[in-house]
Amino acid sequence: MSTDLNTDLLNAECSNPVEPFLRSDRMPHIWCPGCGIGTTVNCFARALIESKIDLQSLALVSGIGCTGRVAGYVALDSFHTTHGRAIPFATGLKLANPKLNVVVYSGDGDLSAIGGNHLIHAARRNIDLKVICVNNLIYAMTGGQTAPTTPDHATTSTNPYGTFEPSFNLPHLVEAAGAVYVARWTTFHVRQLARAIGEVFQKKGFSFIEVISPCPTLYQRRNKLGDALETMKYYKAKSKVRHGAPTSEVGLSFNGEIIVGKFVDRDRPDYQALMRAQYAESLGERYVQLPYEKEAEAVCS
């Protein structure tokens, strides 16, 4: 059978620069055609390459859902935990081994609904976690139920007549709770996203990057918003970069404008710095820091 396929550049060996970051023995992944999660993983991998971060020190924790499956595809110490509880698990990991760089990679439903309480407390405490929240505005894995981020009047499987609940403005929520870095990009903004991920690796404290992503199979299809490519074109057309915008103004609406950018970048002592300072002050010489804690402090401060 003849085709117009230009064969010169095809079937290259898998020397994709991100290949070392993937569990190639588990490819292909389960995400749908056009799903943006893979795109975010690409950006993540490229940020790792750029930042030259020591991969051995990196641990990735995710919850349950489509984005939760990221943990299973990255060639890092990775933990696929329970629904909504990636953040507290990550907190334990970080506190027990402060030398680790701990990334939480999970979805909007997982992080803001069932995981909502942990999200706000970790932000309040300023636990040193890098949270990547892939927001596809839906609970995708389980068939497209309404999430706290589903925009008004969208159709979902549990709101077959259209949603009527106000939806969360996640950047506003985490900023109010205390996050030190808050940004939003879409899967169209690949370079900015990779750069943002690189930035949070330099940042100490609770960092939150929201990535708006298509769910072509459920959210887009049910709401007649076209396929993934059309959604990406919508992101390109309707996104507006407003660095430093007040997060109260960046709420999303159905098929409306998407404000993207870096909204918050501030400095507050992180949980472990506060803890050490408090114990040092109260206990003086009686305070015992474990050797790896001292090491981590020296390296990270």
Place this chain on the structure above:
Amino acid sequence: MTKGRVSIVVERCKACGFCIEFCPSHVLAFSSAFNAKGYHVPHVVNPEKCSGCDLCGMYCPDFAIYGTKNANVGGEK
């Protein structure tokens, strides 16, 4: 000598179209061939325009394509 080249891992492609749409130099287009899953895979139609920027690679949700810069003519590899 072109500045860059594209490599495609045919069997991973799911024909989302991102790479084709967002290549700044319009290097790619859908071919009429398809892979084992039945997806039409992209191929390079304007190779001389490829800068190796790897935007296609960054967009690809399936790790099925990537761009690399060629060694500079006369420069170090």
Place this chain on the structure above:
Amino acid sequence: MKADPRGVLTGEHFIDGDHACCEGALAAGARFAAGYPITPSTEVVERFAARVPTVGGTFIQMEDELAASITLQGAVWGGAKAFTVTSGPGFSLMMEHIGYAAMTETPCVFVDVQRGGPSTGLPTLPAQADMMQARWGSHGDYAIIALCPNSPQECFDLTIKAFNLAEEFRVPVMFMMDEVVGHMTEKVVIPPADQNEVLPRKHTKKSVEEYLPYGSNGDMVPEIAHAGEGYKFHVTGLTHDERGYPNMTPQTQDKLIRRLQNKIRAAADRIAMFEEEFLDDADVVVVSYGITSRVAQRAIDIARQQGLRVGKLRLITAWPFPEKKIRELAGKVKAFVVPELNLGQMALEVERAANGLARTFCLTHAGGGVHHPEDILKVIVEASR
């Protein structure tokens, strides 16, 4: 391995069970606790919060039990020995994560200082009504180990044992105290550090290429690695293969779940601890645990004075249930008497294990107090007829 002296408060102390449990944890090498305190368990972590910064470690009070029960597991994978404490309502909330610990084979300890239930129940009063929940509380098939101390001294000694069992079997261990044992003050002797046997984590010595995170390693218990050591392993609550990769097929499920069950079951004889007395000539055996066993002791002593041939079997390990011992006794005795601060939980196991060879008399109590020795004596007399 000897205990780290920094955590061992050697000496004679006059402390309650909660406090003794904390010291046991420290002696065992626990350097991380995440808690959402609840009466009557609160003192365990209050003491830990005061002690651990001077020993080297962390306590964090989380926002709820859902968080506490998984934060401690993150700490385990980060390299620490970790535990949490709770009571009935919190124990219920922690069930999902107890299942996660069982499925991912995360060694850790959950302390349940039982109180009257269900629901809010009797926050400051004792019960022993979480015993079945300790075994079956999370969904699915899995096995755990549960220990029941009956004194503050045992709260110290058995907490160390709990951590050791957790490490040996890579399993969450339920430490089933009750409000009376938790809040009773008695003499607790803490030996010098080098007299406390502490089991280190079963850490792999294999290379990164060779290591299989869930390879059964010959004895059904895989070797563990921690985050940050370069093993790049994956841990998931999904049914997984020896690489730790999700593999959701009936075959993988069968292999994995049976191993999780069998690693405990096969070692049941070794794990089972009980205290026995007067079993050689017994017609009737009183099976009890926790605070009830202290009351039962009095009843047994009086009964023996009265000439009744009653024996004692005190469960120190409640799960795995010592069925072999019960079955053996059932062939020789007339009856078992099982007093509990519940409406019959471990009694069901006794009856099951006895398999009709002996009768089982349940001596129930809805909780909120303890039995009177006279009540137990009455049933011993009846059972002896």
